[in-house]
Amino acid sequence: MNKEAQVQKMTDMMAKFVGYTGKKLPDDVIAKLQELREKETEALPKVIYDTMFRNQELAVKLDRPSCQDTGVLQFWVKCGTGFPLINELEGLLKDAVVKATFETPLRHNSVETFDEYNTGKNVGKGTPTVWWDIVPNWDGCEIYTYMAGGGCTLPGNATVLMPGEGYEGVTKFVLDRMTSYGLNACPPLLVGVGVATSVETAALLSKKALMRPIGSHNENERAAKMEKLLEDGINAIGIGPQGMGGKYTVMGVHIENTARHPSAIGVAVNVGCWSHRRGHIIFDKDLNYTITSHSGCVL
Amino acid sequence: MVEYRDGKKILVTPISADDLKDVHIGDILYLSGSLTTCRDVAHRRVVEEGREIPVDVRNNAILHAGPIIRPLENDKFEMVSVGPTTSMRMEKFEYEFVKTTGVRVIVGKGGMKENTANACKDFGCIHCVIPAGNAVVAAVCVEEIERAEWRDLGMPETLWNCRVKEFGPLIVSIDAEGNNYFEEKKIEYNRKKDEQVEIISKQVGFIK
Ligand code: SF4
Numbered sequence: 289m290n291k292e293a294q295v296q297k298m299t300d301m302m303a304k305f306v307g308y309t310g311k312k313l314p315d316d317v318i319a320k321l322q323e324l325r326e327k328e329t330e331a332l333p334k335v336i337y338d339t340m341f342r343n344q345e346l347a348v349k350l351d352r353p354s355c356q357d358t359g360v361l362q363f364w365v366k367c368g369t370g371f372p373l374i375n376e377l378e379g380l381l382k383d384a385v386v387k388a389t390f391e392t393p394l395r396h397n398s399v400e401t402f403d404e405y406n407t408g409k410n411v412g413k414g415t416p417t418v419w420w421d422i423v424p425n426w427d428g429c430e431i432y433t434y435m436a437g438g439g440c441t442l443p444g445n446a447t448v449l450m451p452g453e454g455y456e457g458v459t460k461f462v463l464d465r466m467t468s469y470g471l472n473a474c475p476p477l478l479v480g481v482g483v484a485t486s487v488e489t490a491a492l493l494s495k496k497a498l499m500r501p502i503g504s505h506n507e508n509e510r511a512a513k514m515e516k517l518l519e520d521g522i523n524a525i526g527i528g529p530q531g532m533g534g535k536y537t538v539m540g541v542h543i544e545n546t547a548r549h550p551s552a553i554g555v556a557v558n559v560g561c562w563s564h565r566r567g568h569i570i571f572d573k574d575l576n577y578t579i580t581s582h583s584g585c586v587l
Numbered sequence: 588m589v590e591y592r593d594g595k596k597i598l599v600t601p602i603s604a605d606d607l608k609d610v611h612i613g614d615i616l617y618l619s620g621s622l623t624t625c626r627d628v629a630h631r632r633v634v635e636e637g638r639e640i641p642v643d644v645r646n647n648a649i650l651h652a653g654p655i656i657r658p659l660e661n662d663k664f665e666m667v668s669v670g671p672t673t674s675m676r677m678e679k680f681e682y683e684f685v686k687t688t689g690v691r692v693i694v695g696k697g698g699m700k701e702n703t704a705n706a707c708k709d710f711g712c713i714h715c716v717i718p719a720g721n722a723v724v725a726a727v728c729v730e731e732i733e734r735a736e737w738r739d740l741g742m743p744e745t746l747w748n749c750r751v752k753e754f755g756p757l758i759v760s761i762d763a764e765g766n767n768y769f770e771e772k773k774i775e776y777n778r779k780k781d782e783q784v785e786i787i788s789k790q791v792g793f794i795k
Contacts (some may be wrong), residue, residue: 339721356670439719
């Protein structure tokens with residue numbers, strides 16, 4: 289296959305995959321929602337979960353996006369230096385989003401800042417978002433896709449704490465956000481927390497944390513303990529599905545971390561809503577693909 | 588009118604103040620009849636510019652939403668996808684809006700505050716939420732789009748007057764007595780949050 293045909297092929301596959309993720313939630317999210325659904329006993333959370341599951345069934349059956357807000361498209365790319373399409377990747381992801389916008393269809397969610405007009409194609413200056421991680425000595429490419437809806441983007445926040453405020457300060461920062469903004473972000477939420485050295489390092493980690501599969505833990509023992517403490521703590525607040533009260537409020541809390549300056553603790557929080565439209569696909573150099581997020585998805 | 592079917596309580600338009608007497612915050616309802624999408628600019632036109640709303644919503648329902656619509660032939664439309672938008676943006680206008688239009692049921696996302704609660708109490712109206720993110724469930728409850736007014740506002744802001752069947756579930760967030768579900772819950776959430784911050788803080792003293 290020549291370069292042009294390869295680019296076309298990968299563009300088509302990514303457009304299809306993006307569209308698919310707008311209609312069907314990833315396996316881990318469905319399993320977790322099912323688990324939480326079974327644990328609720330009151331009428332209100334039960335009727336909300338029943339609606340969610342009926343909605344997801346109908347979305348697949350009628351082939352429509354499950355939530356009307358299909359978000360801004362964000363990609364986290366881990367690309368091998370030897371991947372044949374490394375040079376074309378960013379451009380083809382943009383083309384894939386335009387294609388998916390018309391084929392799926394996706395809502396037009398890209399407004400140029402300052403000029404303040406909607407491009408009508410879901411792409412603009414810097415959108416879709418593409419974050420790069422370069423992997424030396426590899427010829428494959430791994431891509432996480434994410435639809436960042438407005439409602440679940442809103443609670444995002446980052447700050448730099450003084451060391452004296454400690455992890456107690458991190459706790460308060462995260463929990464405050466749950467009761468002020470989290471309840472309107474369509475819980476049960478997946479909560480991503482970044483603990484690092486500055487706002488931007490923490491913020492990026494808090495989003496990457498949302499790409500981790502539900503049920504995974506930080507490899508640092510204390511960080512993993514804090515994930516559990518925050519998860520149990522937020523659940524105990526009782527916000528429940530749609531913020532209307534229930535036993536469980538989160539699908540999980542994921543912390544990602546780096547080392548920090550001795551005088552600063554960068555902390556950020558990001559949330560994914562119950563409709564957590566995350567996809568994960570890995571390509572080899574011949575563009576054979578493996579999808580880990582959605583079993584049964586064929587492009 | 589109020590109907591009961593398969594264990595569901597269904598409000599059928601036209602709805603009277605009397606129909607809302609036994610409705611309380613936290614109740615689960617459904618709606619059949621006339622439902623019109625109505626959001627930011629439409630509220631502004633009615634309240635600030637004093638324009639007459641071209642769809643009669645008196646004793647009927649409005650939905651804070653901006654839907655995705657597919658145009659069909661002969662000026663007909665199909666509801667592809669519809670989900671509620673944050674009701675709080677309309678809070679500022681809602682007292683006057685309810686007063687002038689006589690709307691009985693407001694559907695949206697998240698809670699509203701005193702302005703709306705006062706309107707509910709003074710004029711016999713309720714605010715409900717429909718669980719968000721369920722665009723397909725909501726769209727299939729729309730039997731027909733009967734009218735489209737103020738089209739100059741573009742697709743999201745147009746008043747789409749729909750005939751709906753058992754639209755819901757709707758959870759009552761403000762009842763006609765002015766009780767406010769979210770405001771009551773928020774006090775409880777904040778209290779529990781403070782407790783949890785304290786409990787967790789005792790276990791994360793990693794900086795020694
Ligand atoms: S928060 Fe998520 S589920 Fe709720 S409306 Fe936004 S994108 Fe949809």
